[in-house]
Amino acid sequence: MVHGATNRSLLTAITLAALLVTGACSAPGSDSGATDTNTSAAPATAATCGTGPVKLKGYFETGFPLPKDLATEFTKQFPNVTWDIREDQFAVITQNAPRVLADDPPDLMRLPQVSELVKDGLLKNLDGYAQAQGWTAWPASQLEQMRVGPSGERGNGPLYAMGLNFSMTGVFYNKKLAAQIGMTQPPATLAEFDSLLQKAKDAGLTPINQFNGGATGGLAFPLQNLMAAYGDPAAINDWIFQKPGASIDTPTNLQATQHLEKWIKAGYLAPDINSQDYATMMSRFIGGKNLFIFNGDWESGNLDKQMAGNAGFFLMPPSQAGGKRAAMSAPLTYGIGSTAKNADCAAFFLNWVATNQQARDIAVKVGGSHPMGPADAYMPPVQEGSVTASTLAAGATIGQDNGAMDFIANATGAIYAKSWTPQLQKLAAGQQTPDALLKSVQKDYESQVKN
Template sequence: MPRRSGPRAIAVAAVAAALLAGCAAPGGDRPDPAGTSATPVSDPGCGAGPVVLRARFETGFPLAKALADEFTRQHPNVTWDVREEQYAVLTRNAPRLLADNPPDLVRLPQVSDLVGDGLLRDLDGYAAWFGWDDWPAAQLRPMRVAPGGRPRGAGPLYAMGFSTSVTGVFYNKDLAARIGFREPATLAEFDDALARAKDAGITPLASFNAGATAGLAFPLQGLMAAYGSPSAIDDWIFQVPGARIDTPANTEAARHLQRWLRAGYFDADLNATDYARMIDRFTSGRALFMLDGDWESAALDRRMPGRVGFFLVPPVRAGDPRSAMSGPPTFGVPAGAAHPDCAAYFLNWAVTDPVARETTVRVGGSLPLGPADAPLPPVEPGSVTAATLAAASQLVADGTGMDFIANATGAILAESWTPRLQELAAGELGPEELLARVQADYADQVDG
């Protein structure tokens, strides 16, 4: 089958999916086993015989499993052996997993060190075949890595995603009406709403900070977006030489978070609250706001239909463009994967098949990746999913999204952000020292 040029129309891709499943056999020209170069691929697919794809997905995020189940429904010869693990566990265990017992597909919060160690397959050959190179470049930028593993943001493609997620502020419309809340244009207006909620006896902010999850990284990065440049934060996350996290703008953001903590805007047991408990507090009406990601949109529409709104953390100055943590949750194909062609074929199917794209919106509440002209599945007007999709689309249009600060290195989440933010919440560490210690830990991990 010849490679088609130009953007892929969704309907054509769906037909091609059925054809490739029947006639393409794994094994044509593939990327080399070491994953270090992008040899042109030929007809990547899953063949006609039985295939078992082994995968590691992230606990608590049902989209990947839902897509895997739909893929099997459309391609009955492919079944899955899926194991789910927490984000921090995936990050910590990825090097050993990919070296000793590599699956075919794995959720990878951080890829730089894995690329440097030759543990991930270069996907450029698949990108050329499937036409991913025709997509808006910003969609794939976070998944490109320079030779040697750093910096990220340029170089070969080493991961793919299903969607562009966005983080921001969910709010309970019933509680909002009690304080006369309107979506704020500035950070000062948001602060005013937090204060009015506290005065009304409403917990202003549901959050989590227990375990190895660094939950306060969500509000902190939202405040970093309000005060500073998303590109400067991305430079730090992508390990661009000379980039730092302890900048004046980020220090102001950390001071602002400390003011929220001291004002009692979070629950008193913040450091003992895990993610599930945060969600329960918000959905049961015990908090007005929750800083979280659009992966909760679909569930919130089911549990609180019509009762949840969403906005991006507003800027310090009215009229400035809004920025936010936004990007694709990344999946990689290990260099030692048994079925790399089939795994890559699944990744392409997930962003081009109409049913897969609808699943991404319905289950994940997120904006699907794909060609610029790919139609967006319909959503219910007035739903929180509609609001998060609109926010993600605006960030893509403005180019003001940024990666997650916990993705800077493989160890930065568990070994630095988590303990430092817990110390900040407990009043044992100040904003300046928090960022200085994270920067020192980062330098040791990057240079070490």
């Protein structure tokens, strides 16, 4: 999921009006392929939806209103464009992505991980659109996670996806329950956080509730936050981006996994996490059943509505006082099928999401996250003291500390469902050790990268 998380730097480029002028007589976008890794192979291609009827086929993630709200607003502004939207849970999309893109490619699809999809020639190379629409003038950090080189290494090479926004993860908390244990401000260190967890347990509260059932478990969220508290987020990114020689089995990551195990053994997590899905976790938190959850800013707008004034947010504290903050921070990634029927219109939509004022309003108010787009682009006002204000401010801190990480679940197409989730479920059940967990994930990773 990471649905996201966020580097939060922002952008300069061409305006939507310029797009409408240049987009009317453009050639089709360049096709992707397993060997299409040279940016010069994608000619500059202005995106357009034209003036005739267009039906965009979308494959979106269920449970998150942002994509559909954007689609609705887009049709209001461009009535010739309608939508045929299919929705599935992220776990299902993760399993289905290669088959769907090969057999019935959507014009626009929520993507779990891009490297294998690029290698199989299933995603369109977006460099032509990027050049024509001015995306190359945006801060490079916004797009680097969606670039894939010839060896499958991410971070450079052609662009194969775009984000609807930049999302970021951290810790949400219930302010009323926090007051019950004397928490007046977010913890400054990991030790302070541990102390709050113990106080919550002593007060008869559930300190942390985290979904961990199904094919995409949520214990990866606190684990990666703990990894960043103990170690260098750049090393985690190297592993996710498949840099040669990178390993997840490191001494600091072992400390982090041991710390998570300590939380489990201390009873700081709800005892039924392995049978919980994401919706259950959110329902319990909104219902006041637990103090903390690890989640992303895509819930900020929802929590501002359903827990108005009673939800707070903070970044995972470092292991040492004064340490820099880090967070899982990535685009809410969408791609265009390599043989999509309406690729130019899908690319036009992606550019509109980043540059149109109403679209940027929706990205912040509904998605709770920082929009993509030019550095000097319009930013909607947010209410002081809201969860959304807190997550946007936290994003600025991550940018200052250079602490943005992609999600460890995005290292390969199968690593989340087939390795992280079952291994963390075993850890929660007391059937796996931290050391063996990391070694098992690394072994799976090396096998998947080779293939």
